[in-house]
Amino acid sequence: MEYTIVPMTAEHLDQVEALERTIFSRGAWSRKQLEEICSAGCAAALAAVTPDGTVVGYASAQAVLDEGNINNVAVCPQSRRQGVGSALLEALRLFAAERQLSFLTLEVRASNMGARALYARHGYQEVGRRKNYYEFPREDAILMTLEFTT
Template sequence: MTPDALAALHAAAFPHDPWSAQDFAAFLQDPTTLLVTCAQGFAVLRVVLDEAEVLTLAVAPAARGKGHGTALLSAAQAQAAERGATRIFLEVATDNVAARALYARAGFVQTGQRRGYYTRTGTLPADALLLERGLA
């Protein structure tokens, strides 16, 4: 996927806080970045030494609930482990119920919380839950 395609899909998935094509281009130039894609979505991770961080995981709104997020997360975890990661972590908004369910099914556990982390236009900020799990 090109940076423009990633940005367009991200904007559809996260209209309140989309990343730009320039953001994606910068990530893709970074050797620690891992991009996992499918026709309906993508995941962007950073892998440094033995840690992987999910920076974003986006699925096209019309394709949600069909297992694409689960498949992307599974592939991302496998590829991060291949790069030497032994644990994976992420932040998820407290109001993102679908993503929280996805991560719970994948074995992530809450290790912290950041109050007001996600700013939202026209509404109150949302807290972020810090989640992590080990990689086998």
């Protein structure tokens, strides 16, 4: 599959919003949140787009001082296991390097073994657990962090 990772802009938002609703249902980011992350100076919002303009994945992260927090990483079901998630994570790592962040961190559902495997493969380490962090269904979050050495 041919795709490129580009900054997420207004032209992608209908597709991203639809994917967000399908993939995350409850807990999905609203249109307003997506618009805000696209325009925030301290954030990276990225889309993986095929040559015909189809958004097959997206990710975003925010920096606060030297700390980076990954908000979302998602790939449409038909395009998984083809490296899109990895390409998005690599782009977020570059964002972190440009900003000279100390680390990137994220929360993931304890049962989400696929995402945990993806993050582990990219060097993220499990550093903690937030009890009952998620609802519908109620579940712990695993806290994962990628540290950068200077």
